[in-house]
Amino acid sequence: MKFVIITGMSGAGKSQAVKCMEDLGFYCVDNLPPILISKFVELCRQSQGDIDKVALVIDIRGGMFFDDLFASLDSLKSTGHQCEIMFLDASDESLIKRFKETRRKHPLSTDGGIGDGINKERQRLKELKEMATNIIDTTRLTPGQLKEELRNIYLEGNETDNLIIYVTSFGFKHGIPLDSDLVFDVRFLPNPYYIEELRDFTGKDKKIREFVMNSPISIEFSNKLYELTSFLIPHYIKEGKNQLVISIGCTGGKHRSVTIAHVLYYRLKEEGYRTILTHRDESLGERKKD
Missing domain, CATH: 3.40.50.300 (P-loop containing nucleotide triphosphate hydrolases)
Structure with a gap:
């Protein structure tokens, strides 16, 4: 001890x-x-x-x-x-x-x-x-x-062990998370809400993630988002920050934001960062099973 x-x-x-x-x-x-x-x-x-x-x-x-x-x-x-x-x-x-x-x-x-x-x-x-x-x-x-x-x-040990990164999805119509450090708006990405057979699913479902990511814009944005966060994180660590909240929002917080948050979370996990994924508004409303 x-x-x-x-x-x-x-x-x-x-x-x-x-x-x-x-x-x-x-x-x-x-x-x-x-x-x-x-x-x-x-x-x-x-x-x-x-x-x-x-x-x-x-x-x-x-x-x-x-x-x-x-x-x-x-x-x-x-x-x-x-x-x-x-x-x-x-x-x-x-x-x-x-x-x-x-x-x-x-x-x-x-x-x-x-x-x-x-x-x-x-x-x-x-x-x-x-x-x-x-x-x-x-x-x-x-x-x-x-x-x-x-x-x-x-x-x-690894100095990244002292930084916890929270990646959370949310819906703008329900308000921006108050503890956000970085906020990204993904309402410009293809929206599954307008596809009737997809509307009741969420970004946790494979079919929604495939729909959102089946777009060059979505792929390019997710890559740029990862590049930006990868650039910023070492500087936050150097500053002594021990908690970073990255909030990703779409209109309702069920489809696009959940998908992008999911993609970013796993990429950061692969880099060895202590990362926690949450979906603030994904469960609002009824949801079908995949």
Whole structure:
């Protein structure tokens, strides 16, 4: 089991970091008292392998319990678990600016002086920083750049595993899916609705897919759609996106959109992307069996 201790200066970006680690597949716990680490390890063992990567945010908010961290880390390492320390830091000027922007009091500031609280925290965290596996200075990092940095350090295996692509069909007359990232209108393709013997079937049926795809326009469009999404997906992954919703719509959401979504889904699956196919409006109304 792998453990990453997220710690560092208050205001340096630990809250943002733990969100990123969750996106990378880590089970995250914020502000866990160090004395409870051993008990938490036992709970993880009971998951029978469901939890194999853990990120724990432990910092000076723990107050008197924070001093138990070193003993708890020694105990964790003695059990054979892999343990790393990620220390987030930033310049004093940047930290002061962030505290002023959020109008929050520094946890070690007794008289309200942010600078004094920062100095005390640096002294208290000096030894822990020296033990750190990775030190990340967030002074000039945007949230997106911090996420990219964490991906570079902690991402294991195929980076596409962290992007889930949802390909969904829908009908414009029922509204565009609100969570769409990309929307494509296929109402210009041949419409089976006007063929009486095909009207009550859907794009899940082979006869409908054959009708729609028996057109040079449909073939050319599906190829161009695949080329476009194949171009965009690596850039979304680089940006740190973990969910992409591609919505394909026709008038009612039963024939053309279902067919094109079906074609795109299988092509993306063949490329190894984690892809989920849904048809929002396909089941509306009665449907014959093929």
